[in-house]
Amino acid sequence: MSESHLQLARAGLYCPSGGFYIDPLRPVERAIITHGHADHARAGHGAVLASAETLAIMAARYGPAFAGRTEVLAPGERLSIGGVGVSLHPAGHVLGSMQVRLDVAGRVTVVSGDYKRQPDPTCAPFECVPCDVFITEATFGLPVFRHPPARAEIDRLLASLALFPDRTHLVGAYALGKAQRVIAELRGAGYDRPIYLHGALEPLCALYAAHGVALGPLESVGDKGRELAGEIVLCPPGQLADRWARRFGDPVCAAASGWMRVRAWARQRGAELPLVISDHADWDGLCATITETGARTVWVTHGAEDALVHWCGKQGLNARPLNRIGYGDENGIERPDTLSGPR
Amino acid sequence: MLRFSALLDRLSSEPGRNGKLALLTEYFRTTPDPARGYALAILTGALRFRRVRPAVLRALVAGRVDPVLFELSYDFIGDLSETVALIWPAPEAAEREPPPLPEVIRQLADAPRGAAAAELLAGWLDGLDETGRWALLKLVTGGLRVGVSARLAKTAVARLGTLSADEIDEIWHGLSLPYESLFAWAQGRAERPVTDDPVPFRPPMLAHPLGEGDLSGLDPADFAAEWKWDGIRVQAAAAPAADGGTRQRLYSRGGEDISAAFPDLVGSFDFEAVLDGELLVVIEGEARSFSMLQQRLNRKTVSARLLKSHPAAIRAYDLLSLEGEDLRPLPFGRRRALLERFVRQIAHPRIDLSPLLPFGDFAALEAARSDPGLLHGGRDAAAIEGVMLKRRAAPYLPGRPKGEWYKWKRDPYRVDAVLMYAQRGRGQHSSFSSDYSFGVWREGPEGAELVPVGKACLGLTDDALAEIDQFVRAHTVNRFGPVREVAHDTETGLVLEIAFEGLNRSSRHKSGIAMRFPRLVCLRRDKRPQEADRLETLLALLPASDRSA
Numbered sequence: 001m002s003e004s005h006l007q008l009a010r011a012g013l014y015c016p017s018g019g020f021y022i023d024p025l026r027p028v029e030r031a032i033i034t035h036g037h038a039d040h041a042r043a044g045h046g047a048v049l050a051s052a053e054t055l056a057i058m059a060a061r062y063g064p065a066f067a068g069r070t071e072v073l074a075p076g077e078r079l080s081i082g083g084v085g086v087s088l089h090p091a092g093h094v095l096g097s098m099q100v101r102l103d104v105a106g107r108v109t110v111v112s113g114d115y116k117r118q119p120d121p122t123c124a125p126f127e128c129v130p131c132d133v134f135i136t137e138a139t140f141g142l143p144v145f146r147h148p149p150a151r152a153e154i155d156r157l158l159a160s161l162a163l164f165p166d167r168t169h170l171v172g173a174y175a176l177g178k179a180q181r182v183i184a185e186l187r188g189a190g191y192d193r194p195i196y197l198h199g200a201l202e203p204l205c206a207l208y209a210a211h212g213v214a215l216g217p218l219e220s221v222g223d224k225g226r227e228l229a230g231e232i233v234l235c236p237p238g239q240l241a242d243r244w245a246r247r248f249g250d251p252v253c254a255a256a257s258g259w260m261r262v263r264a265w266a267r268q269r270g271a272e273l274p275l276v277i278s279d280h281a282d283w284d285g286l287c288a289t290i291t292e293t294g295a296r297t298v299w300v301t302h303g304a305e306d307a308l309v310h311w312c313g314k315q316g317l318n319a320r321p322l323n324r325i326g327y328g329d330e331n332g333i334e335r336p337d338t339l340s341g342p343r
Numbered sequence: 344m345l346r347f348s349a350l351l352d353r354l355s356s357e358p359g360r361n362g363k364l365a366l367l368t369e370y371f372r373t374t375p376d377p378a379r380g381y382a383l384a385i386l387t388g389a390l391r392f393r394r395v396r397p398a399v400l401r402a403l404v405a406g407r408v409d410p411v412l413f414e415l416s417y418d419f420i421g422d423l424s425e426t427v428a429l430i431w432p433a434p435e436a437a438e439r440e441p442p443p444l445p446e447v448i449r450q451l452a453d454a455p456r457g458a459a460a461a462e463l464l465a466g467w468l469d470g471l472d473e474t475g476r477w478a479l480l481k482l483v484t485g486g487l488r489v490g491v492s493a494r495l496a497k498t499a500v501a502r503l504g505t506l507s508a509d510e511i512d513e514i515w516h517g518l519s520l521p522y523e524s525l526f527a528w529a530q531g532r533a534e535r536p537v538t539d540d541p542v543p544f545r546p547p548m549l550a551h552p553l554g555e556g557d558l559s560g561l562d563p564a565d566f567a568a569e570w571k572w573d574g575i576r577v578q579a580a581a582a583p584a585a586d587g588g589t590r591q592r593l594y595s596r597g598g599e600d601i602s603a604a605f606p607d608l609v610g611s612f613d614f615e616a617v618l619d620g621e622l623l624v625v626i627e628g629e630a631r632s633f634s635m636l637q638q639r640l641n642r643k644t645v646s647a648r649l650l651k652s653h654p655a656a657i658r659a660y661d662l663l664s665l666e667g668e669d670l671r672p673l674p675f676g677r678r679r680a681l682l683e684r685f686v687r688q689i690a691h692p693r694i695d696l697s698p699l700l701p702f703g704d705f706a707a708l709e710a711a712r713s714d715p716g717l718l719h720g721g722r723d724a725a726a727i728e729g730v731m732l733k734r735r736a737a738p739y740l741p742g743r744p745k746g747e748w749y750k751w752k753r754d755p756y757r758v759d760a761v762l763m764y765a766q767r768g769r770g771q772h773s774s775f776s777s778d779y780s781f782g783v784w785r786e787g788p789e790g791a792e793l794v795p796v797g798k799a800c801l802g803l804t805d806d807a808l809a810e811i812d813q814f815v816r817a818h819t820v821n822r823f824g825p826v827r828e829v830a831h832d833t834e835t836g837l838v839l840e841i842a843f844e845g846l847n848r849s850s851r852h853k854s855g856i857a858m859r860f861p862r863l864v865c866l867r868r869d870k871r872p873q874e875a876d877r878l879e880t881l882l883a884l885l886p887a888s889d890r891s892a
Contacts, residue, residue, distance in 0.1 A: 143412050311412065
């Protein structure tokens with residue numbers, strides 16, 4: 001791995017010159033965190049460097065004492081740690097998500113974290129950072145994954161609401177990022193009725209709103225059930241098949257996830273209305289991004305590495321899979337076992 | 344094509360029968376002729392066209408997509424049509440409107456074999472979105488699998504108005520594409536279509552499985568008993584046609600015309616009647632096992648050799664119509680008397696009577712289910728799978744009326760076997776390891792070895808499936824694509840109790856046998872692998888006629 005400033009240690013990606021890890025899997029002295037999803041942002045580090053939003057998300061999830069010390073790094077601002085130039089650049093994944101750029105004597109490595117290229121009204125858009133080594137995620141790293149525009153999926157949800165005006169439309173969406181994006185896209189499509197939230201989604205929606213993301217009127221589901229006929233209710237994906245969902249009588253169950261593109265999986269998860277809305281880059285997005293960075297060396301992690309490594313090889317790039325066990329699905333990254341696994 | 348794609352798409356994610364019915368009825372209500380007629384023909388299986396084989400599809404996609412990426416994707420998704428639909432690269436050029444459904448079907452039927460058909464398909468794929476591609480591929484590969492039976496599709500048409508599916512079934516075979524007269528009738532815009540079909544299908548009367556406690560409410564004197572035959576239910580119909588000839592037809596239970604596969608029977612129906620009975624292979628007066636009959640099923644044509652080695656016959660148990668008179672309103676006892684006289688009169692060499700069983704009480708029948716010899720059924724034992732109870736006073740009612748007919752099947756066979764391989768399910772089950780292959784012991788050259796005897800995916804609770812899944816993950820010793828070989832020796836392994844309906848001789852399986860309808864009963868945590876059953880135990884269950892084959 002001499003071509004990069006990073007090496008793979010037990011706790012994750014490590015920068016020896018700077019003495020810090022990026023998104024480590026276990027508590028370390030010093031960590032840079034790309035974004036607030038739990039498989040990247042864990043509690044208990046000595047010091048955490050991240051965007052202001054990511055630190056706020058971690059505090060909301062783990063409590064204010066989630067790390068010994070925290071430090072905000074604004075997007076584009078440069079910091080030198082042990083001779084390594086460090087800066088953060090928007091990844092377009094969720095609120096506050098960043099790529100990490102490392103620079104040693106003009107040689108640049110970029111760690112993408114999770115990212116997407118589709119527009120998203122709830123976070124800053126992905127910024128392409130030219131680099132020599134690009135460490136990319138590959139959650140949807142197969143050419144069968146092409147995400148349609150989120151707006152088209154939202155239109156299908158609204159069409160179903162028009163077709164079944166007497167049924168609650170229950171949308172399973174992950175609490176950080178997906179839920180807020182679905183809400184914001186609904187608002188963008190002109191839906192201005194109150195949107196009802198399962199309790200588990202409320203804190204992060206409030207956090208988004210406090211960071212200036214307009215989500216419109218939101219209400220708690222609380223004890224309400226059948227009186228929400230014809231309304232849109234958001235809940236964590238796992239609740240779709242839970243007893244909790246029965247309070248709505250005969251709801252239309254929708255699920256918002258990139259995995260919804262595969263029919264059999266949507267069916268298994270009880271989603272009558274699969275909405276292909278993802279906060280990860282699709283295949284075309286991954287390939288285009290790799291090309292745009294100009295990187296000659298690509299490390300592929302966090303998903304379906306084989307196909308993307310193969311593709312890079314065909315483009316004449318030096319590519320390898322980086323097996324970082326512990327990210328995403330617990331059973332290795334074979335396929336999603338639950339919607340609350342990889343998003 | 345777009346409307347039909349959208350329908351298939353919605354059907355595929357709609358789990359409930361009522362939901363599917365609502366979607367179908369809505370489609371038939373809002374789709375004009377003739378497109379809805381073509382859709383109906385496809386959904387009922389009335390329309391069949393040359394199918395595109397998986398190899399052709401693979402070749403087609405290989406021309407557009409990097410084969411390595413395709414294989415990785417196929418392995419991940421697990422369904423060929425869906426993988427191709429998702430991976431097909433959208434052309435840069437402006438989208439073309441795909442042709443309407445009837446046009447797609449016409450062009451497909453007219454296309455010459457091979458490359459030209461593939462070229463046609465590629466052109467359509469270029470013009471469709473992902474849903475359209477998926478639907479088209481499901482259509483041309485013949486694997487629609489959206490959970491819609493012919494009956495459900497007809498029920499949806501019936502719901503356009505106040506008809507019943509049975510009423511549609513009765514005239515179905517006299518109708519033809521695109522069913523305009525049927526839709527007009529269903530929607531109350533026209534009279535019942537007049538068909539010149541002299542031998543329409545009569546929807547059969549079906550039996551309920553005899554449940555716990557049912558017997559206590561029944562008086563043996565009210566019932567006639569017969570063997571429950573292990574063949575296929577058929578309707579044999581013949582009648583003079585308007586042109587002076589005779590129409591002869593053999594229908595399956597679902598109303599499918601299977602005459603072409605049974606020329607040895609159908610050609611000699613020189614009567615005017617409709618018989619209800621069981622299709623069996625009968626040799627020298629003895630009914631043979633279902634595996635013999637199976638050789639004759641699902642064939643478009645049949646060779647002279649097969650006609651000779653596997654001669655088909657009908658064992659008649661009801662008479663629905665005689666010389667133009669509908670006998671169905673008569674009680675069973677009366678129909679039976681007419682049937683007996685009719686079978687005697689026609690003296691057809693391949694049609695005989697399903698005998699009534701003399702029994703004093705239900706206990707005698709219960710014993711005879713698994714030992715037909717007790718009631719003189721010994722010669723036919725290979726084709727007997729239980730007994731039927733029919734109320735003597737009951738008219739012939741289509742469908743499954745309550746309390747009139749009961750089927751009382753022999754108890755299933757059970758065996759303890761050892762889990763050998765687990766396969767990730769394809770299609771609907773693609774995220775579980777859901778297909779389990781299991782084996783029993785036999786003496787091999789190096790001592791006891793397990794030989795696979797079957798594969799099952801049904802029957803267990805979610806908890807038990809989760810436990811198996813965990814065992815599989817922890818004890819995988821080998822992987823072959825989606826198949827995992829699981830540790831299985833005398834000490835390490837998982838014992839599964841398997842239930843099955845019977846055994847067939849099979850040259851395709853290493854063990855030489857194939858199970859009928861195997862399903863998982865439970866996990867035998869109390870048993871060690873070496874305590875599982877032996878192959879000899881299973882071989883002893885084969886029907887005598889198959890044992891030496």
